[in-house]
Amino acid sequence: MTRTELEQLLIQQKAAFKASPPDLGKRLKALKKLSDIIDENKESLIEAISRDFGLRSREETLVLEIFPLHDQIRHATRNMRSWMKKQYVTGSWFLLPSKAYYQYQPLGSVGIMGAWNYQLLLTLSPLLDAIAAGNHAIIKPSEIAPASAEVLKELINSNFQPEYIHCVTGNTQLAKDFSSMPFDHLFFTGPTNVGKMIMAAAAPNLTPVTLELGGKSPAILHDSYSVELAAKRIMAGKLFNCGQTCVATDYIILPRKLNEEFKEAATNSARKFYPDILNNKQYSGIINEDHYNRLESLLEDARNKGASITELASNTSSDEKRIMTPKLVFDVNDEMEIMHEEIFGPILPVLNMETVEEAIEYVNEKPKPLALYYFDTNKKRIDWLLKHTLSGGVTINDTVYHLAQHNLPFGGVGASGMGHYHGFDGFQTFSKKRAVMHQKRLAASDLLHPPYTNLKKKLIQVLGTLSKV
Structure with missing residues (x-):
C-alpha cells in the first residue's frame, strides 16, 4: 500500500x-x-x-x-x-x-x-x-x-x-x-x-x-527460596517461543553459592520440558537468520570477555539452521553486550550478588524493566522490594503470567514503554475520559460573576477561608 x-x-x-x-x-x-x-x-x-x-x-x-x-x-x-x-x-x-x-x-x-x-x-x-x-x-x-x-x-x-x-x-x-x-x-x-x-x-x-x-527483565532469587521451583518457573517462561517474548526473564540475580544448584535445576527443567530438544517439534525456532546470528554474536562477545557458557540441551547438533538450544551464561559483567541488549532468545545470563539489596541497587541503575520477578516467601522483604523498585509489572514467585490477569494493566515505564x-x-x-458538569437554572456560581461588589468580595473571602486545609 x-x-x-x-x-x-x-x-x-x-x-x-x-x-x-x-x-x-x-x-x-x-x-x-x-x-x-x-x-x-x-x-x-x-x-x-x-x-x-x-x-x-x-x-x-x-x-x-x-x-x-x-x-x-x-x-x-x-x-x-x-x-x-x-x-x-x-x-x-x-x-x-x-x-x-x-x-x-x-x-x-x-x-x-x-x-x-x-x-x-x-x-x-x-x-x-x-x-x-x-x-x-x-x-x-x-x-x-x-x-x-x-x-x-x-x-x-x-x-x-x-x-x-x-x-x-x-x-x-x-x-x-x-x-x-x-x-x-x-x-x-x-x-x-x-x-x-x-x-x-x-x-x-x-x-x-x-x-x-521491552528491555531487560530481571529475576531475583533469594537464597531461602526453593532453587528447584524457581528454576522450573524461570525456564518455563524463558523458553516459551524460544525466549522470543518481551516479558521473558532476561537475566537472573542470585548468590554465588547457588550457581551449581541452579545450573542443575535449570538443566533438568529444560530437558524435561523439551526432551531431545533439537528434534522436538514443540520447541520453537528463531524468527530469521539475522536474529539467530545476532544471538550467536552475543554469545561470542560474552565468551571473549570471560563468560562461561553452559549448554542445557541433551544434544547439540542439528540440521535445522534456526534452532538454538537453551544456555546459561555465568561470570558475566557489564562490559558484555549481552548485559546491554534485550536478548530475545534462549540465553540466560546469571549475575552473582549476595543480597537482595545489592540486586535491587543494580536493577535500579539500569533502564526500568518491563517486568520484574522475585522469588521469596518473606512478606517483609517482598514489600520492601516492591517499595524500592519500579517496573512495568511484577510477578512474585513465577514469571510471565501477570500479563494474563485481565483486571491488571499491562505496560511498561520509561524505556520499557508508556x-x-x-x-x-x-x-x-x-x-x-470526558468530564461533564450539568448546572441547574439557579446556581451558587452565578454569585461569582462580576462586577465584584462589596458583598461579593466578602463572599470570595469566605470561600478562600473555607477552602483551606
Whole structure:
C-alpha cells in the first residue's frame, strides 16, 4: 500500500466514524465476529505462524495466542456495558447544585502496529480493546513475520468493511508512513529503539501514542527460596517461543553459592520440558537468520570477555539452521553486550550478588524493566522490594503470567514503554475520559460573576477561608 492509499483509507475511516460512531451493539457484534474468525481459521493461523518461525508448535500458539485472545474477548464482552456507563462523582460544594460525571468516548480512527514474536496476539489484542472502546482501526502486522501477516490481512479484510477495520501489510517504508499518519491514537509494540522513532514520527501530528516496548527483565532469587521451583518457573517462561517474548526473564540475580544448584535445576527443567530438544517439534525456532546470528554474536562477545557458557540441551547438533538450544551464561559483567541488549532468545545470563539489596541497587541503575520477578516467601522483604523498585509489572514467585490477569494493566515505564492495555485499561487507553458538569437554572456560581461588589468580595473571602486545609 502506498502512502497516498493509506492517507485515503484514514480519511475514509474518520468520515465513517464521524457519521456514525459504533454503539454497544456494533461493538459486541464486531468482537463476536473477531472471535469467530480466530476460531474458524485457527489452523491456518497456526500453520502460518509456524512457517514464520521455521518451527512453532501448534500447542504453543494455542496456549500463548489463540486462547488468550478468546479469553480477552469474553472478558471485554461481559464488561463493556458497565465500562461505557456514566460515572457520577461528588461535585464541588461551591458549584452546587450542579451534577458532575465522566464518561468514556471513542477517539476515532486508531492505528495499531503489531509485533512479530506474537503476531496474532500482539496485533489483535490491542485491536479488540480499540473495538470495545468504539473506535475504527487500521492494523499493520509486522513485516518480519510475513506469512502470518498475510493471513491476518486476508481474514480481517474479508470480514470487515475498510471504513471500519482494515489491515495493511508492507515493508519498513510502510511502517514509517503508518507511524506518521494523523491517527487519533497510535499503538506500537516492539523494541525500544524503534519506539523512539515511532514517537518522533507521531509528534508532528500530536498523535497520542501507547508504546509497548521491552528491555531487560530481571529475576531475583533469594537464597531461602526453593532453587528447584524457581528454576522450573524461570525456564518455563524463558523458553516459551524460544525466549522470543518481551516479558521473558532476561537475566537472573542470585548468590554465588547457588550457581551449581541452579545450573542443575535449570538443566533438568529444560530437558524435561523439551526432551531431545533439537528434534522436538514443540520447541520453537528463531524468527530469521539475522536474529539467530545476532544471538550467536552475543554469545561470542560474552565468551571473549570471560563468560562461561553452559549448554542445557541433551544434544547439540542439528540440521535445522534456526534452532538454538537453551544456555546459561555465568561470570558475566557489564562490559558484555549481552548485559546491554534485550536478548530475545534462549540465553540466560546469571549475575552473582549476595543480597537482595545489592540486586535491587543494580536493577535500579539500569533502564526500568518491563517486568520484574522475585522469588521469596518473606512478606517483609517482598514489600520492601516492591517499595524500592519500579517496573512495568511484577510477578512474585513465577514469571510471565501477570500479563494474563485481565483486571491488571499491562505496560511498561520509561524505556520499557508508556501507557497500558488489557481489560478495562485497554478500553480506557482507546477512549477519552470526558468530564461533564450539568448546572441547574439557579446556581451558587452565578454569585461569582462580576462586577465584584462589596458583598461579593466578602463572599470570595469566605470561600478562600473555607477552602483551606
